[in-house]
Amino acid sequence: MSQASTANKLTLSRALNEGLRRSLEADPKVLIMGEDVGKLGGVFRVTDGLQKDFGEHRVIDTPLAESGIVGTAIGLALRGYRPVCEIQFDGFVFPATDQIVSQLAKMHYRSRGKVTLPVVIRIPFGGGIGAVEHHSESPEVFFAHTGGLRVVACADAAEAFSMIQLAIASDDPVIFFEPKRRYWDKCEVDTAASLDSALPLHKARVVLPGDDVTLLCYGPLVRTCTEAAIAAREDGRSIEVIDLRSLSPLDFETITASVAQTGRCVVAHEAPVYTGLGAEIAARVTEECFYHLQAPVLRVGGFATPYPPSRLEDHYLPDLDRILDGVDRAFAY
Amino acid sequence: MTVESGGATTVVPQDPELIQLLTPEGERVENPDYPLGDVDLKGMYRDMVLVRRIDTEAIALQRQGELGLWASLLGQEAAQIGSGRALSPRDMAFPTYREHGVAWCRGLDPLKLLELFRGVSHGSWDPEEHKFHIYTIVIGDQTLHATGYAMGVQRDGTEDEAVIAYLGDGATSQGDVSEAFNFASVFNAPVVFFCQNNQWAISESNERQSRVPIFQRAAGFGFPGLRVDGNDVLACYAVTQKALKAAREGQGPSLIEAFTYRMGAHTTTDDPTRYRVASELETWKLKDPIERVRVYLARSGQADSSFFEQVDEEAAKLGAHVREACRLLPDPAPLSMFDHVYTGENAILDAERTQYAAYLDTFEEAAR
Secondary structure, three states: OOOOOOEEEEEHHHHHHHHHHHHHHHOOOEEEEEOOOOOOOOOOOOOOOHHHHHOOOOEEEOOOOHHHHHHHHHHHHHOOOEEEEEOOOHHHOHHHHHHHHHHHOOHHHHOOOOOOOOOEEEEEEOOOOOOOOOOOOOOHHHHHOOOOOEEEEOOOHHHHHHHHHHHHHOOOOEEEEEEHHHOOOEEEEEOOOOHHHOOOOOOOEEEEOOOOEEEEEOOOHHHHHHHHHHHHHOOOOOEEEEEOOEEEOOOHHHHHHHHHHHOOEEEEEEEEOOOOHHHHHHHHHHHHOOOOOOOOOEEEEEOOOOOOOHHHHHHHOOOHHHHHHHHHHHOOO | OEEEEOOEEEEOOOOOOEEOOEOOOOOEOOOOOOOOOOOOHHHHHHHHHHHHHHHHHHHHHHHOOOOOOOOOOOOOHHHHHHHHHHOOOOOEEEOOOOOHHHHHHOOOOHHHHHHHHHOOOOOOOOHHHHOEOOOOOOOOHHHHHHHHHHHHHHHHOOOOOOEEEEEEOHHHHOHHHHHHHHHHHHOOOOEEEEEEEOOEEOOEEHHHOOOOOHHHHHHHHOOOEEEEEOOOHHHHHHHHHHHHHHHHOOOOOEEEEEEOOOOOOOOOOOOHHHOOOHHHHHHHHOOOOOHHHHHHHHHOOOOOHHHHHHHHHHHHHHHHHHHHHHHHOOOOOHHHHHOOOOOOOOHHHHHHHHHHHHHHHHHHHHHO
């Protein structure tokens, strides 16, 4: 059934806010908790106004302790709540790693399915905003390596609006990465669209179709890769850009269908290339598309260094030129 | 205070402000703050004897290779049965990995505990059915779960439920425990932290965990803390009951330090002779949690020899059952390893399962 379209131009931050609001309205068990999420509305204003509208019992300013936030969220979930935790910045998730990896991820498994923990952990991630250290990292692979967690990254406002609601509705714990340098990017968001028509959380999506090479990306690099693909058209190169969306599980069905057509594959992420998601993708694509490949799967991403001081981040982060350089290399075989 | 002796350290109680209702000699002490109504002391005695028997059997089963590991509760029966019996049916308990006595009070089949230590499951009971969460092995993590659960109870607006978080003396050094104390305090959550101070965190004595007595830490977080004779089942019962009642009535969290002693090794892999002197154990044997109840029940005429014989017989039967049933616990089917990682389908995992199943099948074909 088609509904009246109410497409608005929203920032990614605002779209998340609208998505959270929808979830809070739909289910009284949904809670929001974290540092500064109440009165301030979060340092990126994602939870702006929610405490005012839903009360301090549902939008909870917590003590400044990440392990405490996730650990108590687990307890609340055991009690039947659906907490959405905000970790203020990527680099601050590590104090909560034990609760996420040893408890949150495993409890459904350890209890042979008797316990479910529908907890969402929102993490603004990635660089490009000139921040001080610990504010620009891409820790997604730590969590993708942990069985029991689902890991997703949204790329734009429209995606953020539906994906946050799908994550909250998931009975599995979800680590939800938000591209912080895209928080203020706007796009059309249909806030009246039914969630039933949304692309499922575990699916990748083709952002731009193309014939010559498959370019895989997620989060902040979806925009960069899209721009790269448009630029590459001038050189007569047709790039298929795929937004992975789900980092665990990866949607290999969509990935291999594309690579089987194009014969080339480049993966781009801000996280270090070394033992990154690109490595897993390269291995699987090699296994599954071996006879289609015209070139090895190539990777473009961060270096095997700690995140550098922000005056150097333009060298660290894959930009349009480095991504196109990666694409060029895929044609050199 | 510590006494150096032959390179090992001996712990001597520092004249603790100890709440006690039954002395080691088996004499009742009246305490106006903890008046005892009708208490099923014979039932407590029975429980303590039975869980000690389960413990003894489990250690033997580990020695025979039937269990991979066992964490003994020897010496902590009073702390666990006293606090466990203080729980109302609706209260929720969050154990460590040593709360076999509390598990017993929550009606859990001891075989479920043995499953975990045998390696056939990670603890597969239903926490809500028993109001007893699955064992937590990472030290202190469960105190945050208990606090969050209590915050949920608070949000549900129920007034007849409280939560108890079990922890040990070593756990008080963990950041998560301090975070749990703080969250519980600032949100006034209905949770009781029940710390069994058994004097030893594997080989490290209390002095390495805290410079102040554990119960005094609560003051810094803004809630009451008290120390109880952890080998006195009546005192543990009364103190826990009162703290749970306060929590249910909206008075927030509290910390109970049950001063007790780990009479056995940390686990079956541990060798306490490397770090503590034998005389320390001998001192604590005089404060045995079960013996004092036996003396009191006999001396006060509440129980005669036939009662004690009956309990011993029951323990022997339970022991035989545990031995037999443990050996019969089957290994899980290989492919069950893939179950319950997620609530629904997962393409990566499903492919691995299919692939591994096919690999296993090749052996069956070869055998044909």
